[in-house]
């Protein structure tokens with residue numbers, strides 16, 4: 344997830360909460376210069392997890408940019424690259440990228456043809472089901488079906504729906520009927536029982552992809568695999584992530600906003616909605632950190648994160 348689940352997050356998460364089969368990297372948006380910046384290199388360095396447990400993703404509407412990025416990723420040792428057809432942010436869609444590529448199935452077809460003709464790596468795709476209307480999915484599906492997509496992850500919402508309301512599970516089922524390649528489901532998986540329900544509703548499912556649920560409860564995957572949420576692991580995760588960020592970022596200018604974005608989700612695990620209001624008011628890291636740590640140490644934790652409290656107005660629309 345762009346802006347949140349970067350290298351520090353995934354490495355600290357994997358150390359504190361083993362269980363995730365794979366971590367998806369926040370999208371890489373190639374610039375015209377076709378050169379990775381030092382910051383991108385650091386983010387893309389597979390580190391201790393190794394390429395096999397990481398899936399990098401590219402966001403672009405230009406096949407040449409995609410192919411360049413895929414080659415750069417192959418050189419770094421990655422064995423697969425994911426294409427983003429889901430990002431709903433206004434600036435991204437306005438430029439015809441992310442979910443913007445779903446606007447015109449003919450143009451999408453031409454884009455995919457150029458990508459698959461020369462791709463140096465197997466290509467997977469993560470997509471929404473349309474721009475404005477779920478009915479668009481019927482025109483997108485046959486285009487996707489023409490290409491040897493390594494695996495397709497479907498977040499069954501339109502771009503217009505952003506993250507609001509329910510998902511169109513029927514659209515996901517339709518993909519499962521028609522498409523010949525492995526399918527992964529994504530969207531509103533906030534509890535182990537939700538993951539189980541999706542897995543039993545679709546027998547051929549290649550897997551589930553969890554986004555915000557893992558930010559609200561970093562132990563969610565551990566719990567899906569039969570483990571429990573351990574408070575000490577949660578504290579260790581929080582403190583190690585803070586230490587990693589503080590080693591390279593300004594406490595108030597960069598670490599505080601990153602932690603506020605994380606806590607917008609993590610606070611859904613606390614019974615008191617007021618806790619988030621107090622945290623978001625903090626203007627300094629020195630004020631925020633003891634308050635956050637105190638809550639993790641002393642507050643009761645809900646059995647499941649309460650997503651009914653997530654304010655859509657607060658969600659940072661990056662994808």
Ligand SMILES: Cc1cc2nc3c(=O)[nH]c(=O)nc-3n(C[C@H](O)[C@H](O)[C@H](O)COP(=O)(O)O)c2cc1C
Pocket residue numbers: 344345346347368369370400427429469498529530531532552553554555556658659660661662
């Ligand atoms: C802040 C934020 C950043 C995101 N960044 C990405 C991204 O870089 N690539 C991507 O494929 N999806 C991204 N997503 C979308 C999630 O991967 C996921 O599709 C979406 O949140 C729905 O799943 P969930 O209900 O499990 O969160 C992002 C979502 C959010 C809220």
